[in-house]
Amino acid sequence: MKTSSPPSLDTRPLLGMAWGLLGVMTFSAGLPATRIAVQEMPALFVGAGRAGLGGVLALLLLAATRQSLPSGHQWARLAVVAAGVVFGFPILSSLALETVSATHSVLVTALLPLCTALAGAWLHRHRPKPVFWLCALAGTALVLLYAGQQAQGHWQLADLWLLLACVLCGLGYAEGARLTRELGSWQVICWALVLSLPLLAPLIWLSRPEPALTSPAGWLSFLYLGSCSMFLGFFFWYKGLALGGVTQVSQVQLLQPFGALWFAALLLGEPVSAQAIWICLAVVACVALGRRYA
Template structure:
């Protein structure tokens, strides 16, 4: 057996560096997305102390990301999508630019960011389920068992929280909104994935935001708040517009490309824990053992489910 040449060694080292960089970029992207929950709650405020309206946060963040996307697409001289690519882009707009942030914003007015982190921890599993249904990808029975188990854990958590808050054993409207947000995001991800190979991963989110701009920009200007808004709410709004809706995807998609989608996508399992930890300094939420325990249990079903998919 011959020893590897210098060129081969250099290639191996370069590949290892790319994989390591990709992994860290994936972690960065997940951390950026995780802060979306407490940042959105900062932006909208609570039902008792409202700040920016959920509709304004939704269209405003998409408009801000759309303006940044226009600059990026012009600077990189990106070609326009082809005719058959506009439909999945439009569906991605409805799922990722409108549905997910709007439902999330309304839910976070009545539940904590830590609570939302447990429900949205189902996102990877729901995305895989949508992929199996929409893209006709086969999944083993064990995957669907994990999907049902994870969903049951989320329902149990929501019922327990409702009972602890004196609402009885029943799902709150916010929990239904969070489930809707997860489904909307999953559909948007799958539709965006259809055109990613042709358009390029980083450009997909730019075209999604730019496609929505003719609606989101006038709507944001029309819904501009007339009442005074706290500086912290504006800070949360800027974060979800610049980072959650735009820059986070650059780190995430680049990480997937460098480190490999199979390996880097596992970092998504850290997202609920990042959200819970970020809510402590940003919102003053306590580190609740029950919430953390349910988050661990839901993530465990996601881990097992992805292995069985």
């Protein structure tokens, strides 16, 4: 008599969450590492240079795997991705981190998932429910109140750079998500980086620092930003989404601000106050609820 074997356990969702968490932790160290780098290098070099390094790695990978060139229409959409992910967030956040702490920047950029959801709704011509707008307004109000309090009632130019970085990056993420159906997941960020190289090269050259005036910690932070935060982290993230599903694994992104606060304390010794943690929890709650109704 033939006995039935027990059903096999599908480990893909668990593996997807693990890969997604690894990607989030890789991205989480980005703002603290940027703060270290901009203390010794020009902010423009840090923002453009990290993307340039990622672009060189992307070019080598695309050539090695013999990827087909995108179509003309896809190049135009990749330019939107590049404007947000390659230029907007890296350069604007680097400019902001010249004058504000990594902890401060983490709380302001916690609005990024909401910006991504809003951009996705706009691109898909969806109308978010009123609950989404309430959550967006509540989260934004919390961030602005915190930023104003830190600056003694006057918002800093750095806060404008960080908010604009979130808006542009959200648009780049949303357009990139649409393009993944046509080009593949990791191919989108790679082509966006390669497309940006001709514009990045003169920016990098004109803003290059004096190597002798930069410490090993500064260069290590820069190398991490270009190779991991700008390149390798996307592979972890997209592999997790592919294995575990976008809906489930994308929720891991809500842990990113807390990971960034931990890295800010570990790498920079920045104190993380109870107020910062409570504001971060409140903003993440607004983001989680708002994305559900986007």
